[in-house]
Amino acid sequence: MIARWNLKSSAKLSKLAPYALPLAIVFIVIMFSIAEPAFLKPENLIGIIHQMNLIGIMAVAMTFVIMTGGVDLSVGPVLAISGLTAFFAMDAGLGLPIAIAAALGVGILIGTINGTLVAIFGLPPIIVTLAMLSIVRGLALIWGGPEWHLIRDQDAFTFIGTGHIGGISFSIILLLVFAGAVMFVQKRTPIGLIVAGIGENERAAYLSGHRVRLTKIAIYGLSGMGAALAGIVQSSQVHTSAAVYGEFGTELDVIAAIVLGGTSLMGGNGSIGRTLIGVIFLGVINNGMNILNVTLDIQLITKGVIIVLAMALSELT
Amino acid sequence: MQRRPASIALLAFFLVTVGLFCLFAPNFATTSNFENLMSGFSFVAILAMGQSFPILLRGIDLSIGAMVALAGMVAFDLTMLFHVPGYLILPLVLIAATGAGAINGILIVYLRLQPFIATLATLAAYRGVVYAISGRLLIPKLATTPITDPWIVGIETYFDIGGALGISDYVHLPWFPLSFFLMIAIFITFQLLLLSTKLGRDIYTVGGNQEAARLAGINTRRITIFTYAISGFCAGVAALVLVARLTTSTEALGTGMELTAISAAVIGGVSLQGGIGSMFGPVIGAFLLGVVLIGLTLLGASQYVQQILTGAILLAAVCYDRYLVVQRQRRAAANVGANT
Amino acid sequence: MNEAHLIDAQGLGKTYGSLAVLIDANFTVSAGEIRALVGSNGAGKSTLIKILTGAIAPTTGTVKVDGKELVLGSPTEMINSGIACIYQHSNLAPAMTVLDNIFLGRQPTKRFGLLDRKRQRREAEELLQRHAIQIDLDALVSTLPTVKQKEVEILKALALNARILLMDEPTGWLAASDVAKLHATIRTLKSSGVAIVYISHMLDEIFAVCDTVTVMRDGRIISEGKVADITRPSLVKLMVGEKLAKDSAQAGKFKRMARGTGKVRLSANGLTKRGVFSDISFDLFAGEIFCITGLIGSKRTEFLHTLFGSDRFDSGELKVDGKVISFKSPTQAISNGMGFVTEDRHREGLMLGLSISNNLVMATLRKFHKFGLLKRKEIYSATGEMITDLNIQPPDPIKPVRLLSGGNQQKVLLGKWLNLKPKFLLLDEPTVGVDVGAKAEIYAILRAERDKGAAILVVSSDLEEVMTISDRIAVMVSGRLVAIHDADKTTLAEIIGEIGGAAR
Known part of the structure; x- marks a missing residue:
């Protein structure tokens, strides 16, 4: 019952809205598999999820931020600097738990700074996180230099990105567990309701006795943590860490996935589950275009067009 | 014009900064360094002026980097692939860039998208178009062939003003790049447009109070599209300057430039609340950014530190903007209070 | 009236479905006339004004300006024929100069x-000269005091060659000392031949500046005449009408509970916020409904916010249950059992996109979770009960509040605070935009809460409402409490007199 409460329905049309995206995915999958039967092979489908793993983690973590009408453009560099943190921690001989904690801590710290600037000082999220994007990238480059750092002899760390449990890769399990946890927070704790309330009407949330500023700081912290987690997974997958990872455009994919999942950039209702569907949608499109040998240029253009269409549809209905 | 004291404060701050670096940074107070400054930041000032227009309307244009690349690639293709004469290339490039900007405005007005998401989407899309039309990828040999068209390369010309005036024996003036004069020309044009035309007044009105503007019969949609087109136009000019300097263009041209341009505009007192600011601020803002970055490099800071500083300066500028807003609100409240 | 009317409206009527909000109104104003338009809320004033500004088209009737019949329902047509309206809120661009704003x-x-x-400056100066108004054309609007900003709005209208100025509560946001200044300006306009329609609740202002007065009630124009020929009591009587007088007498059938159980719950002593309100003192008892009435802009909303902790007072003492306290945040007020039904339910009250049920628990989430987990069954049963108790229609807990009628939205907002089982309930204009049926239901709910022992503080400009529900009535004028009455020992006429009369 309660799960249904978060459905958004403003007009008759929007009763269909929750199903539009899954239907679109099915439609596109059919189109791609007609064009290229190899698309439907199990290894390809698993590949889709692998490709979208990092975006998925970050999108899940950023959904709350978008729900409050904010945005976090700094996830790319945060991903890079957390990967570096993990590398340097292990390089210094610290254990895996400390390395991971340090990496996550860096992400949470940066997110918290973003959140503080937005919530306490009342600065616009776009500008704050854009500035942070530049600052963190600069810090990462000073720290790690422009070169790749090879992560050697760290079996436990490597397992995060490449290991399997019961035939399912650990990184996917990680994504699902993380998404499950955030979804649990959204559905089963007051936090989900408070976040939606802030996005709908910040003033009313404040007058209802909620700690609006604290909540905002926390959710930017969560977004930073998501980026850090993605950084750990990526470094583990490719056995390297580098300051240039999470290149410009990463944040666009993340935001696109969330927006495709139906969360309004103006704030308000949103759902982690639908963000995941948005991620899958983007993944299918990317993968399908790769399989069909669509070039990078068309892929970029398509992505821009999809975002514009998704946004325009949500604004017009 | 509405904040003359603030402009003077900014100029004073700029001069003090220059003075400090002249005293403490080695090789800062040299003619070649000022040549670097002018050639390296005139186009930033142009981009900042363009960016100011959307910001005046409480919007933002994140796509200018991609539009620079797009315009650059159009110039590259026209001269290298189609051997179009330069005097045609210049207007064509500007038309293409202005059109790209206008598309941003159209998306915002007619699809009712938020400016930042619309321009974030076109950032990706325009960059994609750049790859799609890239003559470099089509014929790899061209990537290493320099552009020679005199009209394009001619933009990278330096003028010995001191020599022309016959005063080079007394003062050692730097040579001025053509891009500096382009920047001045655009500055004068835009400043005139904002302060002395009805269109300029309308832009301030829409930015200051959109509802009042609508009730006053101003076509707010057309004004919005116009401001984004201006931003595109400036990206086109900046692209020409860059292509002339590099004698080629790349797919990655202009990456990250939106950050610098937004920083310069906000430093220059163009308020994110809309309706406040002039062209003077962004120009000073751009050169202030230039002086700080070049000065610190001369003091031995790495280019990564510059990146950090650009971000930090942007944060400081938006904090200051916010501070001014709060001050204005306080004053307005005090105004009401004083009457009771 | 006069021989040649500048504006001549005949037989204006407006109906929404079966509801007639304006009935057969004939309204004429001559050049150089200052006409007061008065009537209580819902009398049809705003409908008449909206027709004259072209915001809506009437169902019946015609409007002529200078004998020429106008196409109705078009703002441009109205502006072109010289009708302009000065609204209560500002329509200026604050960062631009006076000169630019005049020609916006x-x-x-x-x-x-x-x-x-x-030319712009010349025309502006001519305008200033013609109407004998003095103002610095180069000043930024944001730096001007409010009364000067009003003048800029007037000049903006005059620059459009307006000859008929509609002024909607023009002194609503002005301090008392500035009212006289604005009136001087209005008189100079009159002498330069402008017709002015002056809409105000402030009786003193009407007697100070207006020549003629039109009284509206229940959608009809019921009286018209020279201000010189009418006395204040008779004007009040016209505005209030027999019906309300009877209604408020009828309200006597409900038991008045002045000072409730006799136990002081909240005690304000000299509360002051500089430039907003000053020296407010009263006791609020358990089991009573205490109404603060007054005009828009009398700072009652601001006062409630300082009680609730969403704003601060500068000096004075607030005692809650005998303890001196000043709430630092709504969170603290709520944990002390205080609820606040805000005035603007869309901006400050509800999350329109969220469901009825989510809105109902929004202020009381702490009651509905255990170890950080939502107790969903309890939420479900509690909101279900509330929906039944308050008769919220449709009784569908997952319906987004956006889709509800105004009355039902208001009940949701009320229910959100009733979930708190409040010891104190502050309500700001609790029935604005609510239909008659829902109004009665809301009154019944408030009485029930009162009888349960809650201390209820209502801010309302709706005198009918004040006379109906209150146990005690306080009148606030320009940030001061000017009188406190037991509801059964006062009359509507006395209250109206205090609201309109004590302005200076």
């Missing part, structure tokens, strides 16, 4: 769209 959107130009600064 239609600055005179030379070739190439270049501004004709000289």
Whole structure:
């Protein structure tokens, strides 16, 4: 019952809205598999999820931020600097738990700074996180230099990105567990309701006795943590860490996935589950275009067009 | 014009900064360094002026980097692939860039998208178009062939003003790049447009109070599209300057430039609340950014530190903007209070 | 009235479905006349004004200006024929100069769209001279005091060649000392031949500045005449009408509970916020409904916010249950059992996109979770009960509040605070935009809460409402409490007199 409460329905049309995206995915999958039967092979489908793993983690973590009408453009560099943190921690001989904690801590710290600037000082999220994007990238480059750092002899760390449990890769399990946890927070704790309330009407949330500023700081912290987690997974997958990872455009994919999942950039209702569907949608499109040998240029253009269409549809209905 | 004291404060701050670096940074107070400054930041000032227009309307244009690349690639293709004469290339490039900007405005007005998401989407899309039309990828040999068209390369010309005036024996003036004069020309044009035309007044009105503007019969949609087109136009000019300097263009041209341009505009007192600011601020803002970055490099800071500083300066500028807003609100409240 | 009417409206009527909000109104004003338009809320004033500004088209009737019949329902047509309206809220661009604001959107130009600064200034100066108004044309609007900003709005209208100025509560946001200044300006306008329609609740202002008065009630124009020929009591009687007088007498059938159980719950002593309100003192008892009435802009909303902790007072003492306290945040007020039904349910009260049920628990989430987990069954049963108790229609907990009628939205907002089982309930204009049926239901709910022992503080401008529900009535004028009455020992006429009369 309660799960249904978060459905958004403003007009008759929007009763269909929750199903539009899954239907679109099915439609596109059919189109791609007609064009290229190899698309439907199990290894390809698993590949889709692998490709979208990092975006998925970050999108899940950023959904709350978008729900409050904010945005976090700094996830790319945060991903890079957390990967570096993990590398340097292990390089210094610290254990895996400390390395991971340090990496996550860096992400949470940066997110918290973003959140503080937005919530306490009342600065616009776009500008704050854009500035942070530049600052963190600069810090990462000073720290790690422009070169790749090879992560050697760290079996436990490597397992995060490449290991399997019961035939399912650990990184996917990680994504699902993380998404499950955030979804649990959204559905089963007051936090989900408070976040939606802030996005709908910040003033009313404040007058209802909620700690609006604290909540905002926390959710930017969560977004930073998501980026850090993605950084750990990526470094583990490719056995390297580098300051240039999470290149410009990463944040666009993340935001696109969330927006495709139906969360309004103006704030308000949103759902982690639908963000995941948005991620899958983007993944299918990317993968399908790769399989069909669509070039990078068309892929970029398509992505821009999809975002514009998704946004325009949500604004017009 | 509405904040003359603030402009003077900014100029004073700029001069003090220059003075400090002249005293403490080695090789800062040299003619070649000022040549670097002018050639390296005139186009930033142009981009900042363009960016100011959307910001005046409480919007933002994140796509200018991609539009620079797009315009650059159009110039590259026209001269290298189609051997179009330069005097045609210049207007064509500007038309293409202005059109790209206008598309941003159209998306915002007619699809009712938020400016930042619309321009974030076109950032990706325009960059994609750049790859799609890239003559470099089509014929790899061209990537290493320099552009020679005199009209394009001619933009990278330096003028010995001191020599022309016959005063080079007394003062050692730097040579001025053509891009500096382009920047001045655009500055004068835009400043005139904002302060002395009805269109300029309308832009301030829409930015200051959109509802009042609508009730006053101003076509707010057309004004919005116009401001984004201006931003595109400036990206086109900046692209020409860059292509002339590099004698080629790349797919990655202009990456990250939106950050610098937004920083310069906000430093220059163009308020994110809309309706406040002039062209003077962004120009000073751009050169202030230039002086700080070049000065610190001369003091031995790495280019990564510059990146950090650009971000930090942007944060400081938006904090200051916010501070001014709060001050204005306080004053307005005090105004009401004083009457009771 | 006069021989040649500048504006001549005949037989205006407006119906929404079966509801007639304006009935057969004939309204004429002559050049150089200052006409007061008075009537209580819902009398049809705003409908008449909206027709004259072209915001809505009437169902029946015609409007002529200078004998020429106008196409109704078009704002441009109205502006072109010289009708302009000064609204309560500002329609200026604050960061621009007075000169630019006067010509907002239609600055005179030379070739190439270049501004004709000289002509603009010349025209503005002529305008100032013609109407004998003094103002610095180069000042930024944001730096001007409110009364000067009003003058800029007037000049903006005059620059459009307005000959008929509609002024909607023009002194609503002005301090008392500035009212006289604005009136001086209005008189100079009159002498330059402008017709003015002055809409106000402030009886003193009407007697100070207006020549003639039109009284509206229940959608009809019921009286018209010279201000000189009418006395204040008779004007009040016209405005209130027999019906309300009877209603408020009837309200006597409900038991008045002045000072409730006799136990002081909240005690304000000299509360002051500089420049907003000053020296407010009263006791609020358990089991009573205490109404603060007054005009828009009398700072009652601001006062409630300082009680609730969403704003601060500068000096004075607030005692809650005998303890001196000043709430630092709504969170603290709520944990002390205080609820606040805000005035603007869309901006400050509800999350329109969220469901009825989510809105109902929004202020009381702490009651509905255990170890950080939502107790969903309890939420479900509690909201279900609330929906039944308050008769919220449709009784569908997952319906987004956006889709509800105004009355039902208001009940949701009320229910959100009833979930708190409040010891104190602050309500700001609790029935604005609510239909009659829902109004009665809301009154019944408030009485029930009162009888359960809650201390209820209502801010309302709706005198009918004040007379109906209150146990005690306080009158607030320009940030001061000017009187406190037991509801059964006062009359509507006395209250109206205090609201309109004590302005200076």
